[in-house]
Structures are given as structure tokens and as C-alpha cells.
Amino acid sequence: LLAELTRERIDQIRKYGQELSPWTMIYMMAAVILPSLGVTVLIVIASFMSVGIPAVVLPVIVLMLVGFQLFFMNFVASRRPTV
Template sequence: MVRSPSNFKVSDVGDNLENVIRALSKEQIVEIRRYQSTLNPLSMMYMMIAVIVPSLGITVMIVLSTFPGMGAVASEDTFWALLIGVAFMQFMFMSVIRSKRPNLMT
């Protein structure tokens, strides 16, 4: 016997949709928590490599350049190389974070 659409109960469809939505919500919460657990170490590495190391490096270069005969340490080329290195690291971290982001639309 084939049922026509008029024979279906509205509450059955509503209950099924509610169960599907609840299951998808739970999956999304699990994905977000997993992403959070991977994002914490990544943010720590980002802070170390892209913020702290260049800041300390520039400070050390400036201090070393004040000593006699060490002026070549803080040349303009060194600062340009540091800028390019920091920009490269920014790009790499953004790519890693983008690739680790969960796709919640599925």
C-alpha cells in the first residue's frame, strides 16, 4: 500500500526533523571543541614565532649595533629580511589555521 502525502502525520515529520537537528548540533559542538583543542597550541606557537622572537631579535640587534664594529648587524638589509620572514610566517600560520578550521556546513 502506497501512502499519499496526506496520510503522514505532521508531528512525525516534526519529531524526525527535531532529532536530525539535535544530532547535527551535537556533531557541530564536537567539531568546535576539537578545533578549540588544536587552536590553543597553534596560537601559542604563533605568539612565540611571529610576535616574541621578532621583537626580541630587533631588540638584540639594536643593542648589538651600539657596540663598536657591530654596525653591520643592524643594517637595513637585515631589517628587510626580518620583515619578509615575519610576513612569511604570518602567511603560513594563516594557512595552517584555515586548513584546520572545521566545516560546519555539512
């Protein structure tokens, strides 16, 4: 009985690890790569067009990223198997 419960927990942890890999990639894309490239492209295009970027744009981007990070941390924590 104990060996079966242990095996079941190990399987749950292994499944969680396999499921976490794609979510980690999505997190890297959404929270690291896209904002970095997006802000860079926004600044470059705005400077080429001689258009000023409103002062509120960058804080809004940061707030959106903080919201996404909190959502993602909650999501991952809810998917974690109980040990």
C-alpha cells in the first residue's frame, strides 16, 4: 500500500515536471522576450517617426508584466501536485 502511494506521488511529480516545461517556455516568451523586444521596437520606430512616447506607456507595460507574473505564479502553484 505504501509503495503504491509512493509510486503514485512520483508519477504525479514526473507528470508535473513534464507539464511545466512548455509553461516555462510560454513564460519566457511572454514575460521576458516579447516585452524586451516590444519596448525596443517601440522606441526605435518612435524615434524613426520622430514621435514621442507618452510617459505613461512604460509604467503601463511594467504593470501589465507584474500582473502577468502574479497570474503565472498562481497558475503554476495551482498545478503543483500535493506532496
